[in-house]
Amino acid sequence: MVLALAAGAILVGALPGYAKITGAIVSTTSGTINVRSGPATDQKAVATLAKGANPEVYCKTRGEQIAGHVRTSSTWLRIGTDRWISNGYVTWSPSQDVPWCAAKTKAPTSSTVTTGGGELNVRAAASSTAGRQGGLANGASVLVQCQVWGQQVDGTAGKSGVWYKIGDKRYLSAAYIKWSAGLPWLPWCGQDPPAVPRGGNQGFIDAHAAAAQASDRETGVPASVTLAQAILETGWGKGALAREDHNLFGMKCFGSPGDHALGCRDYATFECSPTGGCFDMDATFRAYASVEDSFQDHGDLLSNWSRYATAMDHADDAKRFATEIHKAGYATDPKYAEKLIGIMDDYDLYKYD
Numbered sequence: 001m002v003l004a005l006a007a008g009a010i011l012v013g014a015l016p017g018y019a020k021i022t023g024a025i026v027s028t029t030s031g032t033i034n035v036r037s038g039p040a041t042d043q044k045a046v047a048t049l050a051k052g053a054n055p056e057v058y059c060k061t062r063g064e065q066i067a068g069h070v071r072t073s074s075t076w077l078r079i080g081t082d083r084w085i086s087n088g089y090v091t092w093s094p095s096q097d098v099p100w101c102a103a104k105t106k107a108p109t110s111s112t113v114t115t116g117g118g119e120l121n122v123r124a125a126a127s128s129t130a131g132r133q134g135g136l137a138n139g140a141s142v143l144v145q146c147q148v149w150g151q152q153v154d155g156t157a158g159k160s161g162v163w164y165k166i167g168d169k170r171y172l173s174a175a176y177i178k179w180s181a182g183l184p185w186l187p188w189c190g191q192d193p194p195a196v197p198r199g200g201n202q203g204f205i206d207a208h209a210a211a212a213q214a215s216d217r218e219t220g221v222p223a224s225v226t227l228a229q230a231i232l233e234t235g236w237g238k239g240a241l242a243r244e245d246h247n248l249f250g251m252k253c254f255g256s257p258g259d260h261a262l263g264c265r266d267y268a269t270f271e272c273s274p275t276g277g278c279f280d281m282d283a284t285f286r287a288y289a290s291v292e293d294s295f296q297d298h299g300d301l302l303s304n305w306s307r308y309a310t311a312m313d314h315a316d317d318a319k320r321f322a323t324e325i326h327k328a329g330y331a332t333d334p335k336y337a338e339k340l341i342g343i344m345d346d347y348d349l350y351k352y353d
Contacts (some may be wrong), residue, residue, distance in 0.1 A: 019108065021098060022337040024077070025091045027051065028069050033215045039076035040196050041083045046083065055079040059101035059108035060087070062184060062244075065193035078106060097143060100184030109181035111164070113140045113172075114154050116156050120176050126150020126163035133170050142166050142177065143156050146189040149263035153308035155211025162263065165189050185244070188262040192290045197237035201347070208248070211292050215299035216353065222318045224349035225325075226298065228340040241267055244289035249298040250331070253284040260297035261286035320349055 016257045026033060032048035034041075040063050048202020049055060052283045056079060063076040075087035078101055102109040112121045119135035121128070136142065144164040148171065152161040155175030162174040166184075187193075195203060208230055212223035233250045234242035241247045245265055254265035264284045288294045302325065311324035319341050326337035333339070344350060 011229065017188050020058060021096050022054070022056055023092045023094055024055055024057050025093060026055070027089055027091045033085060033089045037078070037083045040194065042196050043084070049085065052221070055085065058096055060098045061101045062187045064196050065196060077214070099331050100144070100186065102179070102182035103185040104182050107181040109179045109184055111142050111144050111177050111179050113138055113142060113176060114156050114178040115290040117175055120172060122166070123171050125171045126171050128153065128173070136172070142172065144186065147174070147186045147263070148189050152347045156252055188287055188289070190289055191262060191287070192246060195291065196241065197235060201236055202230065205347060205349070207290065211295040213352055215295045218297035219303035220312060220315045220323055221299045221302045222315055223352040224318045224323050224344050225340060227349050227352060228343040229298070231343050232339055241285055244292050245285065246291045247288055248291065248294045251286045251294070251297055251301070251334060253286055257286050258297060259289050260293045260300070263287050271324065302350070318344060
């Protein structure tokens with residue numbers, strides 16, 4: 001999971017305060033690989049590494065899936081300040097365990113059991129009633145693969161419904177796990193890799209039209225409105241919630257991920273109060289395995305929740321539908337319906353109904 005430098009080259013932007021992992025070797029058919037300012041190909045290329053280079057690695061994160069010379073991977077390696085390479089072009093000699101990067105600081109962060117004394121049970125599923133698969137002592141280091149949503153537990157590290165997968169049918173409650181440098185941005189087990197917008201505005205519409213039309217057929221929610229909402233909520237797919245957790249409609253958790261989502265994750269957001277004033281805040285949003293699951297959840301919500309019954313009565317009139325879901329409280333933006341209609345008009349989204 002790493003890239004390498006040409007012989008004698010020096011990579012700028014190193015992180016001298018952190019332990020460095022060696023043994024990474026860049027592997028390509030020929031030529032160089034790009035070093036990016038972030039873990040995706042739409043981030044700026046800031047340097048290159050030649051075949052056979054040996055960069056020092058600090059930590060890893062989840063990013064755009066890359067079909068590289070070595071493997072197809074959505075893991076990216078941090079090799080310096082704002083310096084990332086795809087694991088798809090890296091071999092290791094010897095093999096190394098790379099820690100996750102902390103979400104806020106990008107520093108390497110490791111996880112340890114914190115019970116205050118006794119053993120932490122390892123379970124066969126994300127529940128304290130699932131079969132016991134052994135135990136780990138207080139202070140034991142653990143290698144987290146991914147996370148799942150399960151039974152909420154109130155533990156020494158906090159209260160959480162997240163469980164960490166550490167092996168085949170081996171799970172630990174996050175409520176008893178402490179991270180040395182802060183929480184990493186962990187993938188959900190079975191989740192599609194982050195989405196990277198391609199093809200501009202029309203590319204976004206083309207990529208999501210089929211899912212919107214499938215929702216229209218199944219639930220009656222106009223595809224034109226669904227597409228406009230996805231565009232507005234995500235900024236044409238550029239928002240972190242859409243990229244990372246495939247949530248295109250700002251669907252919140254309210255304590256549970258519901259029937260279609262994998263789990264719940266906190267994001268910074270911007271809300272407007274009906275009584276006046278807008279403000280920044282943190283909210284918990286649903287994380288989906290795929291974009292298609294997000295569309296399905298959105299359609300089911302609008303078609304089955306009684307507060308949107310008036311809108312569903314006007315599903316054959318996209319503009320009226322947009323106005324009615326706004327009246328019913330779908331979004332706090334006072335110009336939400338106006339913005340949806342403007343997008344539908346500008347891109348003639350009605351043709352998808």
